Amino acid sequence: EDQVTQSPEALRLQEGESSSLNCSYTVSGLRGLFWYRQDPGKGPEFLFTLYSAGEEKEKERLKATLTKKESFLHITAPKPEDSATYLCAVPRLSGGYNKLIFGAGTRLAVHP
Amino acid sequence: GAVVSQHPSRVICKSGTSVKIECRSLDFQATTMFWYRQFPKQSLMLMATSNEGSKATYEQGVEKDKFLINHASLTLSTLTVTSAHPEDSSFYICSASPGPRYNEQFFGPGTRLTVL
Numbered sequence: 001e002d003q004v005t006q007s008p009e010a011l012r013l014q015e016g017e018s019s020s021l022n023c024s025y026t027v028s029g030l031r032g033l034f035w036y037r038q039d040p041g042k043g044p045e046f047l048f049t050l051y052s053a054g055e056e057k058e059k060e061r062l063k064a065t066l067t068k069k070e071s072f073l074h075i076t077a078p079k080p081e082d083s084a085t086y087l088c089a090v091p092r093l094s095g096g097y098n099k100l101i102f103g104a105g106t107r108l109a110v111h112p
Numbered sequence: 113g114a115v116v117s118q119h120p121s122r123v124i125c126k127s128g129t130s131v132k133i134e135c136r137s138l139d140f141q142a143t144t145m146f147w148y149r150q151f152p153k154q155s156l157m158l159m160a161t162s163n164e165g166s167k168a169t170y171e172q173g174v175e176k177d178k179f180l181i182n183h184a185s186l187t188l189s190t191l192t193v194t195s196a197h198p199e200d201s202s203f204y205i206c207s208a209s210p211g212p213r214y215n216e217q218f219f220g221p222g223t224r225l226t227v228l
Contacts, residue, residue, distance in 0.1 A: 031215060032215045032216075034215075034216070036219070041203070041222065041224065042221050042222060043116075043118075043205045043207075043219035043220050043221045043222045044156070044205070044219045045219070046114075046216065046218060046219070049215065049216060087155065087156070091215055095161070095169055097144060097161050097169075098209070098215055099146070099158055099161065100146075100156075100158070100207075100217060102155045102156050103155065104154070104155045105155050107153075
């Protein structure tokens with residue numbers, strides 16, 4: 001069964017303290033892995049798409065990497081405004097549609 | 113680009129009434145739209161998938177007669193919660209995609225429904 005697992009569930013960092021979030025997945029035929037950021041009371045904001053093992057993408061203090069079994073979202077020198085829930089998702093072809101399977105998310109809190 | 117809007121952002125209604133939520137893709141044609149539901153501190157759960165001009169397909173356990181979906185144009189999908197009850201209170205989020213097999217989905221800002 002296709003599955004996405006994120007860890008840790010919650011992470012508290014001091015401003016400037018770098019860390020990584022993990023997303024492990026089991027899916028038959030990976031057609032991409034997506035990272036989203038979600039602020040409280042808002043919809044997910046698209047961050048990255050990764051398609052193949054070894055691929056990396058960066059945006060400001062965030063870098064996403066992908067292996068054959070998992071993806072990491074590295075946060076370098078985070079700031080309080082990076083506080084949010086980070087979601088990863090993989091598409092599963094079902095009934096002719098690419099439906100997203102989401103992990104439970106990692107709630108990140110960055111304190112000054 | 114790839115902006116999706118939802119209206120209203122918040123709605124409070126009495127038990128037994130129906131509520132309509134609109135989802136619009138503002139700068140692209142969305143052949144496919146998805147409706148999700150999210151409970152506090154939980155992830156997004158897919159409720160249904162709609163294609164422009166055809167009937168929506170619902171995920172297992174989602175009552176199609178309670179959650180009516182209409183995808184009348186390439187830029188608009190609506191979700192109507194019929195005869196809403198307090199247990200329907202939740203955060204409803206739509207997403208839009210340029211095609212059924214397109215990988216990326218772009219999400220709206222969500223609608224907070226509270227049923228009294």
